[in-house]
Amino acid sequence: MDADDASFDAVVGDATLPVLVDVWAPWCGPCRMVSPIVEQMSRDFAGKLKVVKANSDESPRVSQRHGIQSIPTLLLYRNGAEQSRQIGALPAPQLRQWVAAQVG
Template structure:
């Protein structure tokens, strides 16, 4: 994943699609028009564009590679991008590489999951919580 976007295989037809990091609306398959999972990275320089242009709710995972609990919930966060394709954008932020985002949000412990709606923080979860609880939390915000 890069801040410019990533290539995603469509879960419906298998076609490869370039998914941009920043844009309004949903991302859809160019071939079959199915909603695609939207999982991208952001850093201090790209955060406002990647999150600010989103019209979908945005789940932001602030993590670090050395953090055991972060690695524990990472597969769940990535699965949520697939489960809520077309209804939720997921953005991963490495706190070691982007300390400005942590300072800006007052993050003192990781993993921290932020939920943005309409360009502003709507809620947060701190720590490694069970998959079912994360799914339920994200589902409360995912666009209908």
């Protein structure tokens, strides 16, 4: 699922599950490395985690509101509030471990 400046609050804030937000851009090489890992986690954690992608070029207010200065940045929300964040491209096992620790 995608979120933009207009839909971010509704998509993330109204979620009943924890939400993983992938803030990325199409020109970002590390973002392209992380994207398939995030997509796999959306399948692996189905029913436990909602995954949302926010293109930082198309949604600059999302980045500004969250103080994002480097991409990819992964934000983990629970009950509409940011609980944790991960900046940069980490290997799949580390990203999975981070998400699993947050989701339970």
